[in-house]
Amino acid sequence: MQTKILEYINGLFHESYFPHLHRRLSRYDMIELNKLRKSLNFIPENICPELKEYLAEGTLPNYKPEQVFQSLQNVYKYKNFNIFPTVVQELISLPNHRISDFMTYWRHRDLSYYNIILFQQNINNFEKYIDLLEAAKAENPDLVRLYLKGLDVEIVKKIVDFYEST
Amino acid sequence: MKVLDKLKLIKLLNRAIAGDKSALEEYLSIKNNLNPKQEDLIEEKPAKEELSETLIVEQSQPSKLEFVSLRGEIKDQEEKVVIEKPKSLSDLMESTKQNEEQSKEESKVSFKQMFEEEKIISPSELIQVEEIKETDEEINTIDNKDNLIKENDGTNKEINEEIKNIIEDKEKDKLIEIILSSKPKKVPDSSYDKPVKLEMSDNEKRAIPEQHKSRFSFLINLISQVIKKIKK
Numbered sequence: 069m070q071t072k073i074l075e076y077i078n079g080l081f082h083e084s085y086f087p088h089l090h091r092r093l094s095r096y097d098m099i100e101l102n103k104l105r106k107s108l109n110f111i112p113e114n115i116c117p118e119l120k121e122y123l124a125e126g127t128l129p130n131y132k133p134e135q136v137f138q139s140l141q142n143v144y145k146y147k148n149f150n151i152f153p154t155v156v157q158e159l160i161s162l163p164n165h166r167i168s169d170f171m172t173y174w175r176h177r178d179l180s181y182y183n184i185i186l187f188q189q190n191i192n193n194f195e196k197y198i199d200l201l202e203a204a205k206a207e208n209p210d211l212v213r214l215y216l217k218g219l220d221v222e223i224v225k226k227i228v229d230f231y232e233s234t
Numbered sequence: 235m236k237v238l239d240k241l242k243l244i245k246l247l248n249r250a251i252a253g254d255k256s257a258l259e260e261y262l263s264i265k266n267n268l269n270p271k272q273e274d275l276i277e278e279k280p281a282k283e284e285l286s287e288t289l290i291v292e293q294s295q296p297s298k299l300e301f302v303s304l305r306g307e308i309k310d311q312e313e314k315v316v317i318e319k320p321k322s323l324s325d326l327m328e329s330t331k332q333n334e335e336q337s338k339e340e341s342k343v344s345f346k347q348m349f350e351e352e353k354i355i356s357p358s359e360l361i362q363v364e365e366i367k368e369t370d371e372e373i374n375t376i377d378n379k380d381n382l383i384k385e386n387d388g389t390n391k392e393i394n395e396e397i398k399n400i401i402e403d404k405e406k407d408k409l410i411e412i413i414l415s416s417k418p419k420k421v422p423d424s425s426y427d428k429p430v431k432l433e434m435s436d437n438e439k440r441a442i443p444e445q446h447k448s449r450f451s452f453l454i455n456l457i458s459q460v461i462k463k464i465k466k
Contacts (some may be wrong), residue, residue: 224410232417
């Protein structure tokens with residue numbers, strides 16, 4: 069019975085399409101969740117840290133990772149790479165387990181975008197990771213073009229220095 | 235005068251010259267009748283005003299003259315009468331001398347005044363003045379331009395930013411095409427799955443187990459012994 073309650077709580081707390089994202093809870097959901105939380109006798113170890121914190125202290129997550137994920141998705145959907153550097157900067161500022169969650173998601177969804185995110189993460193030391201750009205170029209050159217357009221001219225000039233001018 | 239009257243007058247004159255007094259009287263009476271005196275027609279009024287020392291004096295004496303117009307109306311008109319009284323030669327000479335002296339003095343004064351008011355300017359000073367004027371004009375033009383620039387400062391900035399953006403975009407497009415069309419000079423291995431070269435240090439080599447050493451040395455010894463025997 070306790071495991072069933074835990075599964076139900078987990079289902080209410082997370083998004084169905086991507087279980088690493090936390091749901092925005094309505095008032096009704098909050099009342100329901102609180103009832104279930106009080107009925108639960110134990111706190112398991114192998115669960116999401118945010119859910120664990122909620123079961124222990126009753127505090128909800130700050131939803132910042134969800135915002136970052138949504139931003140990453142909007143960049144990919146609308147191909148607007150102007151805000152991409154700031155989005156990736158926010159991604160880096162997230163806890164490590166959230167970064168790995170999001171990166172695994174994008175690795176399976178679109179490898180070129182995943183490579184671009186990785187390249188942007190290492191933009192200050194990109195010469196070591198220029199093969200990421202090459203991998204993304206091989207997968208989806210149009211996406212790489214859009215990404216490079218969103219970068220500053222000075223960074224693009226630096227990247228060009230690593231390419232053979234024809 | 236008619237021709238007959240003239241002949242009559244000539245005859246009367248001849249008789250008078252001959253000594254006829256009655257002919258002379260008649261001649262004079264006819265002559266007077268034919269040429270009446272102008273003094274009788276115009277009444278002159280004597281000038282009463284005192285004349286000044288100047289050569290020309292204007293007198294404004296109102297003289298009332300009655301003119302009978304064709305319509306029979308009478309009009310009063312006031313006229314200014316100018317009377318010039320000629321002076322004697324000595325007076326004229328004196329006056330001319332005085333005039334000349336006055337004119338000389340005036341001319342002197344005027345030159346003095348000119349020199350006092352406007353100093354003589356040397357050519358170098360003239361050049362300086364011209365330069366100063368030119369610089370002033372330049373400054374004015376520069377100020378005007380500055381004002382114009384200040385007025386259009388906001389719009390100019392916006393235009394400049396737009397132009398900058400366009401240039402940057404074009405430059406960026408060229409660079410992106412280079413990146414997409416060409417290959418990297420040397421693709422460096424990324425650190426996340428970079429194979430680490432394992433190099434053995436001397437201590438590590440020495441730490442190789444003895445068994446491996448002995449086997450190795452045993453083989454070398456065997457080979458060396460075989461070679462020696464073959465040589466003998």
